[in-house]
Amino acid sequence: MRDSDSILSQAEAVLHGNDRGLYTIPAHGLYPHQWLWDSCFIALGWRHLAIERAKIEILSLLRGQWKNGMVPHMVFTSGSAYKRDRNIWRSWVSPFAPEDVTTSGITQPPMLAEAIVQLGEKMDLLDRRGWYRQVFPALLAFHEWLSAERDPHGEGLTLQIHPWETGLDNTPPWMAELHEHLLPWWIRALQKTGTEKLTGMFRRDTRFVPKAQRFSNVDALALYDTQRRLRRKAYDINRILDHSLFAIEDLTFNSILVRANENFLQIAKSIRADVPPELLKRVELTRASLEDLWDPFTEQYYSRDFTTHRLLKTPSIATLMPLYAGTISKERAALLVKSIENEHIFGPAYPVPSAPLNSAWFDPIRYWQGPTWFNTNWLIADGLRRYGYHDHAEALVEGSLELVRSGKFNEYYNPLSGEPLGAQNFSWTAAITRDWLRSHKEKHPDAKR
Ligand code: 9WN
Numbered sequence: 001m002r003d004s005d006s007i008l009s010q011a012e013a014v015l016h017g018n019d020r021g022l023y024t025i026p027a028h029g030l031y032p033h034q035w036l037w038d039s040c041f042i043a044l045g046w047r048h049l050a051i052e053r054a055k056i057e058i059l060s061l062l063r064g065q066w067k068n069g070m071v072p073h074m075v076f077t078s079g080s081a082y083k084r085d086r087n088i089w090r091s092w093v094s095p096f097a098p099e100d101v102t103t104s105g106i107t108q109p110p111m112l113a114e115a116i117v118q119l120g121e122k123m124d125l126l127d128r129r130g131w132y133r134q135v136f137p138a139l140l141a142f143h144e145w146l147s148a149e150r151d152p153h154g155e156g157l158t159l160q161i162h163p164w165e166t167g168l169d170n171t172p173p174w175m176a177e178l179h180e181h182l183l184p185w186w187i188r189a190l191q192k193t194g195t196e197k198l199t200g201m202f203r204r205d206t207r208f209v210p211k212a213q214r215f216s217n218v219d220a221l222a223l224y225d226t227q228r229r230l231r232r233k234a235y236d237i238n239r240i241l242d243h244s245l246f247a248i249e250d251l252t253f254n255s256i257l258v259r260a261n262e263n264f265l266q267i268a269k270s271i272r273a274d275v276p277p278e279l280l281k282r283v284e285l286t287r288a289s290l291e292d293l294w295d296p297f298t299e300q301y302y303s304r305d306f307t308t309h310r311l312l313k314t315p316s317i318a319t320l321m322p323l324y325a326g327t328i329s330k331e332r333a334a335l336l337v338k339s340i341e342n343e344h345i346f347g348p349a350y351p352v353p354s355a356p357l358n359s360a361w362f363d364p365i366r367y368w369q370g371p372t373w374f375n376t377n378w379l380i381a382d383g384l385r386r387y388g389y390h391d392h393a394e395a396l397v398e399g400s401l402e403l404v405r406s407g408k409f410n411e412y413y414n415p416l417s418g419e420p421l422g423a424q425n426f427s428w429t430a431a432i433t434r435d436w437l438r439s440h441k442e443k444h445p446d447a448k449r
Contacts, residue, residue: 004437007404011437014409014430015045019053020077022060024431027411027423030208032082034075036061037167038428040111041375045431047122048438054119055131058112062138064103066096069145071138073108073164075101088227093234105235106165109256110146113139113263120267132267140275143264146257147282149237156282156289157249158257159306161240162226166250166318167375168354168368169223170215172361173303173314174248175369178222182246187221196221209411213365213421247306251293255301255321256379258287262326287327299335301328314361317354317368317376320346323383333387340380340392350399352380353415364414365421371412374400374432397436404433 018024023034024042031038039061046054064075076086078101089104091097097105116135120128150158160166163174183191190196196217200206205214215223226246233239241247261283268275293301295311301322302311320336322328339345345356354368354376355361363370377400384393403413403420409429411422440447 007401007407008434008437010407011045011404011409011430011433012049014425015042015049015427015434017425018427022063023057023075024427025077026428027426030205030423033077033085034061034064036071036073036108037111037375040115041378041428042431043115044118044378045427045434047119048434051119051122054122058115058119058135061112062135063101064098065138065141066094066098066103066145068096068149069141070096070107070149071110071112071142072103073106073167074104076103078102088224090231091235093231094236096235104164105230106162107146108165109167109253110142110260111256112142113260113267114256116267117263129271132271133273136267136271136273139264139267140273140279143261144276144279147279151282151286152237152241154282154285155249156285156287157254157292157304158286159247160250160253161230161237161246163223163246164227166252168252168317170219170366171318171368172316172355172359173312173318174246174250175219175361176314177246177248177305177312178219182226183218183222184225187218187225190221191218209422213371214367248312249293249304249306251301251303251318252321254286254290254293255318255325258290258325258327261286290322290325290327293322294332299332300339315356315359316361317352317373319356320352320376320380320383323387324379326383326386330387333383337384337387337389337392340384340396348415350403350413350415350418351396352377354412357415364416365419367412367422370415371421372400372403372415373412374429378432378435397440401433401436404429409433 015024023039025032026035026038039057043054043057046057064072076082086102091103091105094105097103120131123131146158163169199221200217203220229245230240293304295302295313300315300319302313303318304311323333323336340347340352344358346352348357350372353370353372355370361369365371377396381393381396403418408420409426410420410424411426413420
């Protein structure tokens with residue numbers, strides 16, 4: 001067993017190893033660019049080490065902001081080595097893309113406001129207000145874009161157009177939709193003849209991580225096919241929706257949005273900035289509309305099809321995200337907590353699995369279909385505290401820290417055995433470890449952890 005000081009310094013070494021000056025890559029090899037929600041979680045780690053560096057992490061993310069307000073899910077590293085990656089996206093096909101950097105053409109869960117507030121907590125009042133003023137225009141533009149472009153019917157919930165926008169790539173509810181309704185004929189044909197296996201040769205990800213720990217070849221083909229269709233429509237939401245591609249009101253994304261809105265309003269209030277009345281109304285509506293995702297029969301929340309409003313009743317880690325939103329009733333929160341307490345659902349030896357154990361999709365090593373991830377644990381622990389479940393939150397943090405005591409800061413872990421999986425020296429695992437240990441020390445200076 002290593003003590004917390006050595007874990008802290010090992011976590012710091014991971015962050016320094018992945019630091020590219022302006023931003024921190026998630027991991028060597030597999031993830032050599034900047035990602036939206038990664039940088040937000042990574043900044044939580046940097047804020048305890050060097051607040052200026054933490055600010056740079058967020059500001060460099062904003063270099064990629066589109067003229068219409070979208071903060072893209074990836075900002076690409078420059079240089080000829082990554083030409084192929086930039087070419088997959090070709091952000092320049094959109095008139096809204098920035099000129100100085102190339103980016104992806106979709107977004108990711110809006111963790112920006114949370115990261116901005118968490119950084120602000122490390123500053124004195126004057127610096128905090130200066131920081132908030134510096135980032136407010138970009139944050140406002142992002143929230144206005146989310147509301148205008150991603151909630152075209154004014155329903156309060158935003159729609160997502162690619163599984164990558166949820167941050168949970170091959171998560172069961174999206175994959176179930178894909179397999180049942182949206183798999184293109186040519187991928188079905190490859191699948192039928194077993195020839196999809198050949199495409200494995202062209203996959204870059206499985207050069208770094210064993211195949212069984214990533215998404216399947218069929219899923220990989222479908223993810224890239226969907227991405228290419230979005231590119232062909234120049235990432236123009238009207239053209240995309242006209243062709244009824246994937247459009248899902250994702251539970252994780254919208255739960256995070258509810259909380260992001262609260263943080264956004266807090267920032268605006270603290271600097272006495274005006275929030276357009278239309279946006280204020282939408283914030284209220286979003287909070288209320290999250291309840292439309294509740295299913296009284298199975299007593300849990302789900303994502304929803306944007307067009308038909310059908311609930312996609314496949315449970316996943318998203319099921320617990322309304323705890324982080326913080327606006328659901330105590331009674332509903334209690335039902336969610338029960339499923340975390342249940343060792344056959346979300347409570348195995350190393351919680352919280354990205355798919356419940358009693359799901360047909362559950363696979364303890366396959367990416368977002370079973371393994372335990374640090375960022376979703378950070379969100380759930382935070383939500384548990386908001387509902388007064390302090391002991392549950394502590395147990396979850398302790399259980400997660402147990403996973404890194406071996407000194408391995410992996411991308412994800414087997415929830416049954418604790419085995420480290422995915423990419424090694426993964427930035428947000430290290431950053432969140434630092435955040436948990438440091439925040440705990442600040443609150444309990446004499447504690448052993
Ligand atoms: C696609 C960077 C990102 C995370 C996502 C995770 C994975 C990318 C991928 O890696 O997604 O965006 O290549 O699979 O699912 O949450 O932000 O760490």
